[in-house]
Amino acid sequence: MSHHVLLLGAPGAGKGTQSKKLAAEYDLEHVTTGDALRARKDMETEYGTPREYMEAGELVPDPVVNEIVEAALSDADGYVLDGYPRNLEQAEYLSEITDLDAVIFLDVDEEVLVDRLTGRRVCDDCGANYHVEFAPPEEPGVCDDCGGELVQREDDTEETARERLSVYRENTEPVIEHFRQTGDLVEIDGEASPEEVFDRITDVLEEE
Secondary structure, three states: OOOEEEEEEOOOOOHHHHHHHHHHHHOOEEEEHHHHHHHOOOOOEOOEOHHHHHHOOOOOOHHHHHHHHHHHHHHOOOEEEEOOOOOHHHHHHHHHHOOOOEEEEEEOOHHHHHHHHHOEEEEOOOOOEEEOOOEOOOEOOEOOOOOOEEEOOHHHOHHHHHHHHHHHHHHHHHHHHHHHHHOOEEEEEOOOOHHHHHHHHHHHHHHO
């Protein structure tokens, strides 16, 4: 049976991890806005192609994103959608173009999100990724692979993390409210272990 799943959650809530596991478990297409735009960058829409905006370094406007996501969903038998809709207009559009089996919101406290977002460390030499809490190196500050120094990127600092969360809240709170009102929203405690979170999501899907 094919599922149409939407995963919502703040940066650091674990959407990417859970989406990949769901895609593998249920043989679903993992649809993200970025991948959909890259795969269809020359698709003609009323407002031009995504490539025109991307090459100019501009944000791709909502109407173009909407059409690209619609094309990606119509090509997929079953899907897990991650990172879209980002605002209320996109949420309303999504409700019109597809029937969602489940809208799952990974609820995580802001302080936990900040810890997750600021815990990433990257090897200065080979680019390997670690996380101080979830995927620590054997020796703190040293890359397991090449012995290089692990550094924190500028976009992983606390100030940047809080700014990302503030932008997310402003845009996405109305999306969560929209799906709460349609009766589709299921909230899951995203602070549990990734295995527990996945088990809860699969429970929701099995009930559909």
